[in-house]
Amino acid sequence: MKAAPTKITFFEFLTPFVASGKKTITIRDESECHYVPGTQVEVFTLETDIKVCDIEIESVNPIQFSEINEFHAEQEYLELGRLKEIISEVYPNTEQLYVISYKLV
Numbered sequence: 469m470k471a472a473p474t475k476i477t478f479f480e481f482l483t484p485f486v487a488s489g490k491k492t493i494t495i496r497d498e499s500e501c502h503y504v505p506g507t508q509v510e511v512f513t514l515e516t517d518i519k520v521c522d523i524e525i526e527s528v529n530p531i532q533f534s535e536i537n538e539f540h541a542e543q544e545y546l547e548l549g550r551l552k553e554i555i556s557e558v559y560p561n562t563e564q565l566y567v568i569s570y571k572l573v
């Protein structure tokens with residue numbers, strides 16, 4: 469069995485919202501859906517690989533791109549339009565995604 473991942477990266481501009489507890493979910497593709505509820509994960513900036521904080525994974529749930537709504541945007545601490553724009557840039561032509569929810573530890 470593969471070990472649960474212990475590191476996650478976020479775009480640097482989003483990390484203050486993760487560290488302050490304002491952003492409580494992230495939406496990723498299949499390659500990043502292997503986080504395990506109850507495990508602790510270190511948060512780093514994507515661009516500069518600087519450690520930001522520690523989080524505990526609460527849940528990982530599949531979602532279709534077309535199902536992303538205001539409720540997710542609120543938890544992402546982003547406007548819905550902006551959220552969908554970012555996701556389409558990072559994961560072009562990917563319908564199957566995963567909502568990873570977490571809390572600060």
Ligand SMILES: CC(=O)Nc1ccn([C@@H]2O[C@H](CO)[C@@H](O)[C@H]2O)c(=O)n1
Binds near residue numbers: 546
């Ligand atoms: C390799 C890597 O770090 N990738 C990503 C992928 C996504 N995100 C953010 O997650 C949310 C849903 O996609 C949005 O808020 C995105 O901006 C991120 O910060 N970094």
